[in-house]
Amino acid sequence: MMTPLFVTNIPPVGWLLIAVVVLVLFGRGKISSLMGEVGKGITSFKKGVQEGKEELEAADAEAARDVTPEDEKDKA
Template sequence: MLQNIGLPGLLLIAVVVLVLFGRGKVSSLMGEVGKGINAFKQGVKESSDDVNSAGKELTDEMNREDARRDQKLRDVTPHEVPRDRDRV
């Protein structure tokens, strides 16, 4: 349905909207649309910043847990093998 609307159709719609609502109403409406778009962009940016900081905190916590676990583990492999056991 909307694929058949060309440039003349869009111009006709714009003229009808201007006649019905007036220039002042349409310009204030467009200003509100612009403010809404800016608020949306800012919200998306803040949300992505929150996600990035949460991911960094989680990574830091996992690294601390790995360090604690590594401190608790100790090496039990013998460094020197007695020579008596090598002989059969």
């Protein structure tokens, strides 16, 4: 994934200025609650990915089990 050009052209002082403006506009409490919601969203996303991975592994294990009839196993 490529980083947009405008992100790489902003110097560190510019990022600091952007952070100060955002802090002044929204206030510390609003930003804190927003970051808490972002953290909950990330945690929920990771949990969903893990559950999906477990479901796929369970499906693979179910598909890989031996379904040969008992009387056919002796012939091999």
